[in-house]
Amino acid sequence: HELHDRGQVRAGPPREQITGWSARSRSRMVRRLCELDYQPLLEDPGGLPCLQTLTYPGDWLTVAPDGQSVKRHMAAFRRRWARKWGAQPVGVWKLEFQRRGAPHIHILTVIPAGSGDFRSWLSATWAAVVGHPDPEERRRHVLAGTGVDFAEGLRARDPRRVAVYFSKHGTFAAKEYQNQVPAEWQAPGKGPGRFWGYWGLQRC
Secondary structure, eight states: OHHHHTTOSOOOOOOOOOOBOOHHHHHHHHHHHHHEEOGGGTOSTTOEEEEEEEOOOSSGGGTOSSHHHHHHHHHHHHHHHHHHHSSOOOEEEEEEEOTTSOEEEEEEEEEOTTOOSHHHHHHHHHHHHHOOSSHHHHHHHHHHSEEEEHHHHHHTTSHHHHHHHHHGGGTSGGGGGGGBOOGGGOSTTOOOOOSEEEESOEEO
């Protein structure tokens, strides 16, 4: 910002508002996911690979009025994970949307060995991160705001399967709504930014 104020950095043209997940971005994601070294996901001999799903309350706009809100929640979730387990989570994530417009995040990662009742920790932690101000909304969010799928996690030992899983919703037209940005996020400055990414992994 300081360099920009001094006139040493030229402002580029305003970015086009993102309303959906483009074919170019999907292709780039599949290619990159097939290039990653997934060994860090398997280094903990007692760890359990899993696919986590983090969703939002019924009244989601109060806590996620724009895409940046969700990215802040993801960053806060990673910090809490690091405080709890002593290291940042490693894995792949993908942002999608429900029919009602609410965002949700899929994260392929590994639960550390000795994590105990991980499902309860995940539910309580994600609800605390989102922090809906209404007590009833928050109570319901604790009960239904997260999911943990160990079967998909175990299948992720094959990187080609990871790429297919994270791109399949954009392949079948019946699921295309999951990649469409809700109307409430389509105003300038409210978009989701990146639809996918990865943490702690390197290209082979």
